[in-house]
Amino acid sequence: MRIGITYSYLRPEEKMLKDAAKEKGEVVMLHEDELRFPTRYDLDVVIVRNMGHYRALYTAKMFEAMGIPTVNSWRIILEAGDKILTSLILHGKVDIPEWRVAMNEKSAMHAIKELGYPVIMKPITGSWGRLLSKINDRDSAEAVVELRRWMSNPLHHIYYIQKYVDKPGRDIRSYVINGEYITAIYRYSEHWITNTARGGRAEICNDEEVREISLKVWETFGDGALAIDIFESSEGLLVNEVNPGMEFKNVVRVTGADIPGKIVDYAVEVARR
Ligand SMILES: Nc1ncnc2c1ncn2[C@@H]1O[C@H](COP(=O)(O)OP(=O)(O)O)[C@@H](O)[C@H]1O
Numbered sequence: 001m002r003i004g005i006t007y008s009y010l011r012p013e014e015k016m017l018k019d020a021a022k023e024k025g026e027v028v029m030l031h032e033d034e035l036r037f038p039t040r041y042d043l044d045v046v047i048v049r050n051m052g053h054y055r056a057l058y059t060a061k062m063f064e065a066m067g068i069p070t071v072n073s074w075r076i077i078l079e080a081g082d083k084i085l086t087s088l089i090l091h092g093k094v095d096i097p098e099w100r101v102a103m104n105e106k107s108a109m110h111a112i113k114e115l116g117y118p119v120i121m122k123p124i125t126g127s128w129g130r131l132l133s134k135i136n137d138r139d140s141a142e143a144v145v146e147l148r149r150w151m152s153n154p155l156h157h158i159y160y161i162q163k164y165v166d167k168p169g170r171d172i173r174s175y176v177i178n179g180e181y182i183t184a185i186y187r188y189s190e191h192w193i194t195n196t197a198r199g200g201r202a203e204i205c206n207d208e209e210v211r212e213i214s215l216k217v218w219e220t221f222g223d224g225a226l227a228i229d230i231f232e233s234s235e236g237l238l239v240n241e242v243n244p245g246m247e248f249k250n251v252v253r254v255t256g257a258d259i260p261g262k263i264v265d266y267a268v269e270v271a272r273r
């Protein structure tokens, strides 16, 4: 079994994946500097670990086009890596925060009014809580919407807006890989943005309802290694977003779950499909 791992930086996650993959076969580490397509790669499967949604997405697409399956697949990266597509996929299947998509400033202002303050405006793709705005009133709504207009990336001109969920000082991050529920953590923070990459504190979460909703999310996508963000709200659990290119060093540290091993097992299975 020849397992490729593409990456942008050798984070602790990529090192853990490399060690886990060594147990299952020959590992080929592929830094972006060396990636060129179309080229013949003698690999059975590729674990895509590029940072940045689009680089991961097109890396997966290129390998798949050359007949080499990837983990995650291009379809899962496309759908789970995009907050609008994820909302569409999950809508009606599991409870999610109320959301709107708008295509210009005027409709964005209407959508915000419809949802009622406070709302969260966030980029369609992205991570680490970057560029998230909590909008508490009309003045700040106008400011954020106006600022977006002058941002050169056209994706910022598509407005994804969620109702703000009043969380109990924490949210939940769960992991489901190839249909198997692995583990979950609470992420505590004084700030409303709880990402551990931003200093949120991790603690193990053992909750049957979290397990059930996480598996339901995975079944709705139907494949993949997925990290799922969940909020506790007064109306029960709400699924915030799904991540196809997850970090896991803090979860492994806190829970001892073998996430890299599970991802590699999944890759080996995908190679044999
Ligand atoms: N609608 C919301 N209500 C309350 N908190 C939110 C909301 N959306 C995001 N957050 C907070 O911000 C964090 C990052 O948001 P998220 O949608 O997961 O974006 P990212 O892809 O950057 O992780 C979440 O983990 C949560 O703590």
Ligand SMILES: [Mg+2]
Pocket: 128, 129, 195, 229, 241
């Ligand atoms: Mg998140």
